[in-house]
Amino acid sequence: MDTNVRHSSGLPANVLDPDCPSRVIFQRIGDKWASLVVQVLDDGPVRFSELRKMVSVVTPKVLTQTLRSLERDGLVTRTIHAQVPPRVDYELTDLGRSLLEPLAQLRKWAEGNVPAILAARDAYDDAQDEALLG
Amino acid sequence: MDTNVRHSSGLPANVLDPDCPSRVIFQRIGDKWASLVVQVLDDGPVRFSELRKMVSVVTPKVLTQTLRSLERDGLVTRTIHAQVPPRVDYELTDLGRSLLEPLAQLRKWAEGNVPAILAARDAYDDAQDEALLG
DNA sequence: AAAGACGGTATCTATTTGATACTGATAGCT
DNA sequence: AGCTATCAGTATCAAATAGATACCGTCTTT
Numbered sequence: 001m002d003t004n005v006r007h008s009s010g011l012p013a014n015v016l017d018p019d020c021p022s023r024v025i026f027q028r029i030g031d032k033w034a035s036l037v038v039q040v041l042d043d044g045p046v047r048f049s050e051l052r053k054m055v056s057v058v059t060p061k062v063l064t065q066t067l068r069s070l071e072r073d074g075l076v077t078r079t080i081h082a083q084v085p086p087r088v089d090y091e092l093t094d095l096g097r098s099l100l101e102p103l104a105q106l107r108k109w110a111e112g113n114v115p116a117i118l119a120a121r122d123a124y125d126d127a128q129d130e131a132l133l134g
Numbered sequence: 135m136d137t138n139v140r141h142s143s144g145l146p147a148n149v150l151d152p153d154c155p156s157r158v159i160f161q162r163i164g165d166k167w168a169s170l171v172v173q174v175l176d177d178g179p180v181r182f183s184e185l186r187k188m189v190s191v192v193t194p195k196v197l198t199q200t201l202r203s204l205e206r207d208g209l210v211t212r213t214i215h216a217q218v219p220p221r222v223d224y225e226l227t228d229l230g231r232s233l234l235e236p237l238a239q240l241r242k243w244a245e246g247n248v249p250a251i252l253a254a255r256d257a258y259d260d261a262q263d264e265a266l267l268g
Numbered sequence: 269a270a271a272g273a274c275g276g277t278a279t280c281t282a283t284t285t286g287a288t289a290c291t292g293a294t295a296g297c298t
Numbered sequence: 299a300g301c302t303a304t305c306a307g308t309a310t311c312a313a314a315t316a317g318a319t320a321c322c323g324t325c326t327t328t
Contacts, residue, residue, distance in 0.1 A: 004245065005245060005246055005247075005248055005249060012245075013244075013245035013246070013248050014245065015170065015173070015241050015244060015245060016170065016173070016174065016188065016189070018190050018191050020248075021248050021251075021252060022241075022244045022245040022248045023244075025244045025247070025248060025251055026169075026170075026240070026241060026244035026245075027166050029164070029240060029243075029244060030163070030164030030165065030166065030169060031164065032161050032164065032285090035160075035164060036149065036150065036160075039149070039150070040150065047305085047306085048305075048306055048307075049304090049305065049306075054150065055150070056152050057152050058286095059285085059286055059287065059288090060306075060307060060308085061285085061286075061287090061307085061308075061309090062284095062285065062286070063307095064306085064307065064308085065284095065285095071258065072254065072255055072258040072259075073251045073254055073255060074250060074251060074253070074254025074255075074257075074258075075254075080306095083305095084293065084294045084295070084304085084305085085293080085294070085295085085303085085304040085305040085306080086293080086294095086304090086305050086306055086307090087305075087306090088305085088306060088307085095247065095250055095251075095254070098243070098247070099243060101239075102236070102239040102240045102242075102243045103240070105235075105236040105239055105240075106160070106163060106236045106237070106239075106240060107149050107156075107160060108236075109163075109232070109233060109236045110147075110149060110156045110157075110159045110160035110163060111138065111139060111146075111147035111148065111149060111156040111160075112139055112147070113139075113159070113229065113232070114139055114147050114154075114155050114156050114159060115139060116208060116229055117155075117159055117207045117208060117229075118155060119208070120206065120207055120208025120209075120229070121206055121207060121208075123208075124205065124206040124208070125206075166316085181274085181275085182274075182275055182276075183273090183274065183275075192317090193316080193317055193318065193319090194275080194276060194277085195276090195277075195278090195316085195317075195318095196315095196316060196317070197276095198275085198276065198277085199315095199316090214275095217274095217325095218273090218274085218324060218325040218326070219272090219273045219274040219275080219324080219325070219326080220273090220274050220275055220276090220324080220325095221274080221275090222274085222275060222276090
């Protein structure tokens with residue numbers, strides 16, 4: 001007996017199944033900004049304007065959308081402080097924090113393989129040029 | 135002395151730096167289809183039409199774009215067999231395979247947290263409804 | 269002769285992302 | 299009183315991207 005999470009259909013969660021909610025979740029983690037935001041929030045609560053600087057360069061509209069999604073999915077909390085000028089803090093939930101480690105692995109991979117990937121691109125682009133000039 | 139990979143600026147690779155190539159790479163891994171394709175290719179070479187079925191539902195245009203990018207970045211090879219009807223196999227490179235583990239972690243997270251996230255969404259949406267109905 | 273397999277490309281539309289300007293509440297300065 | 303600044307966003311419009319759908323060339327099978 002497997003111990004995988006199952007969804008309403010009774011099937012185990014499977015990212016490759018287009019109807020499995022895990023797929024939507026998986027693709028949302030891969031969102032262009034969401035995963036960066038989560039990583040920035042690692043160091044504790046951050047207010048909107050700070051977040052914008054730390055995740056640069058993201059427009060306020062897109063950052064708002066990203067944060068609303070993260071909040072809806074229970075990864076982030078939004079706290080409004082009754083101050084003037086306003087102060088709104090965003091902070092990771094436990095669920096959000098649980099995502100930090102998988103993300104860190106991916107980040108490490110990305111940062112560690114920059115040279116290999118740039119080299120591959122150069123080789124590919126050169127080959128393309130060759131083919132065209134042939 | 136740290137052992138991080140550095141890029142041409144001499145700074146260590148850092149996903150949070152908008153000018154660091156690792157950021158582009160990080161965001162490309164998070165591409166809607168690329169990471170699914172890589173996972174499907176875990177079991178060995180797969181041809182185009184098979185891939186389309188396994189990663190459903192992706193249009194041929196988008197799958198082609200995804201595969202070309204993966205090929206350019208050195209994660210995937212494309213092999214044309216001189217047959218009729220044509221056979222084109224896509225296969226992971228060593229670099230591509232090295233991405234499997236970080237991706238598997240993320241996948242596990244996504245699949246394992248489906249219930250928590252769906253519950254958070256329900257709660258959030260209910261709260262929104264409350265606020266609107268006053 | 270017609271239809272089908274395969275790996276795409278071409279074309280058009282819908283959705284998403286992004287740039288830029290603006291709002292409302294209040295405090296501090298002149 | 300009037301001007302400016304801070305902050306957390308919205309509103310509006312343009313640009314880039316993703317997706318739906320139809321089609322192509324080559325050969326084999328019926």
